[in-house]
Amino acid sequence: MANQKLKNVTPVQKEYQELAKRKEPKRPVIKNCLKAFFVGGAICLFGQALQEMFMHYLHFDQSKAGDPTVACLIFISVVLTSLGVYDKFGQWAGAGSAVPVTGFANSMASAAIEHRSEGLVLGVGGNMFKLAGSVIVFGVFSAFVVGLIYLIFGIGG
């Protein structure tokens, strides 16, 4: 009942919401997409360069070179987060800085820094996955679903 009532918006509220919608400055979607494309791409390009470097100079093979590359990107992201730069970069770059592994590292490092004041166990330990937790939960779940589909349709394929 209560929920039903909440859904019924009065005409005055409806009119106002339309006004508010009209007055809302639009997010620059195209600009944001372009920025995300190029910044995200640039981060990946940088990652690729790192990987090539590990292969070329340190003689990693292609499958193994991924590990130190990701570690480097995470390290750079954590350092930038600690220096208070990554959030400003994120405001500018949007999804471009959020989607690659650097965004994931930022979400964990920022939560860890933020909750340090509440102690190591309850603060840092308990809150580090505050934002990253959902990525892991839904990442594992989608992997499970994909695995299931593969199991059913992919047998013998």
Added chain:
Amino acid sequence: MLHGHRTWVFERTPVISGVATVVGPEEGNGPLADDFDIIHEDKMLGQKSWEKAEHQLLEEATKLAVENAGITKEQLGFYISGDLLNQITSSSFTARTLSVPYIGVFGACSTSMESLALAAFIVNAGGAQYVLSATSSHNSTAERQFRYPTEYGAQKPPTAQYTVTGAGAAVVTIDEQAAGPIITSATLGRVVDMGIKDPFNMGAAMAPAAVDTIQAHLKDLNRSPADYDLIVTGDLASVGYDIALELFKKHQVPIEETHYDDCGLMVYDREKQPVQAGGSGCACSATVTYGHLLKKMARGELNRILVVATGALLSPLTFQQGESIPCIAHAVCIENRGVSS
């Protein structure tokens, strides 16, 4: 005392005898920097946590306001304060230091005028000789409580607002010898909810509450906007300000007769500072009013102003559960002596 429906008119002229404003670095880089008493370059104020930093801001503001009023804290009858943190800890912890009778209030960003109105009411009714009213907010405590960890790189939409780091305090007294502007009336707001659910668009959520309170104030006192040199809202910022202008037109309030502004637009330079739509937070209206506007009044540039502090009464839990944002606005009329007949 009560005029009309919800306006108090104070016959005994409560005086704002001492004020103080303390702000952080971003506000210190803003256009009003010269009007603040203390500007901290370190957002952390040398403390170990954001919460301690906010507590420190409020402590400094209250201490300085008492000094500026030329009294000692022992003379204070009551301390009325509120902030944005859970269980208004900045206020209560400051009350612990002050150790005077304390009334904790919560009106989100409307707390500045809510506490000032109550202080005026108490001294006017003879409840105390001196009452201290104060409020604080901190960008980082608000970020971490209402949004994300401060260093998290999420992109904010252009409707988002930047919480002011600062604290404002005012000593209100009935002492007729005291110098300072007087509080002549106050209109308390009712909660208005137009069903806006986006916590990144508080201006749009709060604008109807501000217009409602201003309309009630003008109606109760049978005044028009022309009777004021300035009507200023607390923290509607650019989005809410535009909507408020539209609503005034719709409700036939001739706001163009006066100068109408918003503290959220005054406190920062939106072209140069990364504040999106403008400022918000309890300290937004408190620091702009006590710092900037009262100084303008002292210089005689303004004689009668109406400050309408706006507050969004949401919690991080309620918007995640899909509830809309109830809002409120409280108005206080501040005048130079001798303006009213």
